[in-house]
Amino acid sequence: MISAKVLSSVKSTLLATACALMFGVFSVQADHHGMKKNIVEIAASNPDFSTLVAAVEAAGLVETLQGKGPFTVFAPTNEAFAKLPAGTVESLLMPENKDKLISILTYHVVPGKVMAADVIGMTEAPTVQGSMIKVDASNGVKVDNANVVATDIIASNGVIHVIDNVIIPQ
Template sequence: MISAKVLSYFKSVFAVTIIAFGLSACSAQAEHHGNKKDIVQIAASNPDFSTLVAAVKAAGLVETLQGPGPFTVFAPTNEAFAKLPAGTVEALLQPENKDKLIAILTYHVVPGKVMAADVVGLSEAPTVQGSTIAIDTSNGVMVDNANVVATDIEASNGVIHVIDNVIIPQ
């Protein structure tokens, strides 16, 4: 009999594989047609990033993340947002919490285009928010407390790496 923990792990791995495949397909299709999408367009084209896209809109960061960049975005999935305590996402989307939401979202963005091959050589990286994220490559790649589960999804203005947790600045 398979334990609930093992089953949950396999479901997570399967979901991440599907997300990565979908994002890669979106990116490859856009490149094939010569109109590579920007970071926001790629995220918006995948339903697994609907919470992230809603947060980017609520924070007023759409135009910024559609700008020339380049940006490296460590993008949490809906499943990552669901791991936050109940009511957290809803509270962050309220207008009175816009500054906090901006701080959290910009903590997921590193200036420049940092591909997976570059991340492996780093132990930390400065974020647009102003703090530094820790990078650990000793067992896969972790950014703070999040595992990087898909890499190098190229956009016209940078790159997206998918993570399995929302990272919060100190």
């Protein structure tokens, strides 16, 4: 049996999380004349994804991620990119490293629209890059070494889940 104190704590946490997600989702899902933005437009409209957007542009993946989809994107924030060793991002953005950048970015994309509720019971998911990412929903949700910190940001061509680390294919 769950104690009243634990139940109250869980309710408070869920309410706070729901409010944070609602405000976050509504702020990035601004419409274009009644239509939802696509994945790239949502990312470009949020300053927390400026490094990701620069990487997507350098990799030549803008048109792909604006395409029909649906796609599920695990989107690292600027803070996630900042956790990489010094000089890594700058190196990846160089034209001679485009293939490596494409491999890393497409590892963050799962074909189809995978909502947060769909992850329960999953242990892995196929990526556009070709490898599988590990999924752990036992204590929050993790994909490889990254925590999912915001979920279900709906785009016209899929969904974005925000992560706190850049995930790298093996």
